Amino acid sequence: MNAVVEAAMDVAVKMPTPVVRERDAKHVSGWGVLGGSIVAMALGALVIVLSAIPDGPDAGPSPAGIVVGALLVVVGSVASGGLFTVAPGEARVLQFAGRYIGTVRRDGLRWANPFATKVKVSTRIRNHETTALKVNDADGNPIEIAAVVVWQVEDTARAKFEVDDFVRFVGIQTETAVRHIATSYPYDNHDEAGLSLRENADEITETLSVEIAARVQAAGVKVIESRLTHLAYAPEIAQAMLQRQQAGAVVAARSKIVEGAVGMVQLALDRLAEQDVVELDEERKAAMVSNLLVVLCGDKSTQPIVNTGSLYH
Numbered sequence: 001m002n003a004v005v006e007a008a009m010d011v012a013v014k015m016p017t018p019v020v021r022e023r024d025a026k027h028v029s030g031w032g033v034l035g036g037s038i039v040a041m042a043l044g045a046l047v048i049v050l051s052a053i054p055d056g057p058d059a060g061p062s063p064a065g066i067v068v069g070a071l072l073v074v075v076g077s078v079a080s081g082g083l084f085t086v087a088p089g090e091a092r093v094l095q096f097a098g099r100y101i102g103t104v105r106r107d108g109l110r111w112a113n114p115f116a117t118k119v120k121v122s123t124r125i126r127n128h129e130t131t132a133l134k135v136n137d138a139d140g141n142p143i144e145i146a147a148v149v150v151w152q153v154e155d156t157a158r159a160k161f162e163v164d165d166f167v168r169f170v171g172i173q174t175e176t177a178v179r180h181i182a183t184s185y186p187y188d189n190h191d192e193a194g195l196s197l198r199e200n201a202d203e204i205t206e207t208l209s210v211e212i213a214a215r216v217q218a219a220g221v222k223v224i225e226s227r228l229t230h231l232a233y234a235p236e237i238a239q240a241m242l243q244r245q246q247a248g249a250v251v252a253a254r255s256k257i258v259e260g261a262v263g264m265v266q267l268a269l270d271r272l273a274e275q276d277v278v279e280l281d282e283e284r285k286a287a288m289v290s291n292l293l294v295v296l297c298g299d300k301s302t303q304p305i306v307n308t309g310s311l312y313h
Contacts, residue, residue: 025102044072155220
């Protein structure tokens with residue numbers, strides 16, 4: 001783990017320790033229960049009908065048979081109340097008498113305690129993209145920044161019971177982390193030591209992912225990835241900063257040109273001396289260096305001048 005991530009973990013907010021954690025609920029396949037419930041209710045209805053028909057002219061309905069039939073219908077109805085379906089990419093959180101009794105993640109038709117409430121929680125991968133936030137960077141310059149975070153519910157119990165609305169919680173904590181990261185680093189370090197938002201995108205996004213993960217861990221959410229989607233100076237200083245960047249680029253380009261020109265002049269003097277083309281004293285060397293530097297470093301094309309005299313006349 002690099003120093004950037006370690007620093008992010010040190011400054012990340014400390015969330016409370018979760019009270020509940022996800023565990024598997026007791027459940028079985030629902031197909032057998034479904035068939036048994038249908039049979040019980042059909043048999044109970046049949047018993048009620050047959051018990052209500054007198055066996056003879058002097059006989060009346062059978063109360064015992066009617067009670068047994070009603071009990072069969074009730075048992076079948078109650079048992080069928082425990083049936084529920086789980087689609088791929090979702091889970092069901094079970095709660096009975098105010099207590100969390102487990103989570104069912106296995107998809108298909110399932111059966112569990114018919115008196116328990118079964119709340120659907122999506123475990124699919126989701127995206128959250130923040131709006132363009134206007135904040136001040138570490139140098140105090142107003143900037144606009146936005147990010148997208150890819151996340152997924154990892155612990156359904158914490159997502160359901162530790163926060164009021166885990167989707168809204170992720171959105172608010174993501175914006176908070178983006179603001180904190182933006183104020184912790186300068187937009188541009190201007191060739192100084194240290195990280196900057198513009199030049200160190202990979203390190204910054206890694207730090208952002210660590211901080212978001214620490215903030216949403218209490219809600220049972222796992223952060224898969226986060227990226228900056230928008231980064232720019234605020235409109236009121238954008239033009240001034242653009243001119244500064246252009247000036248820096250011009251200075252860097254001119255420095256490179258001068259460095260190359262000096263090397264070419266040195267090469268020319270060395271070749272003239274090695275091949276004994278012409279003997280130059282210090283004053284003539286200075287004049288030659290001056291002319292070559294003007295030609296090589298000038299931003300406009302030079303005009304040739306024919307000198308009919310000499311350097312001394």
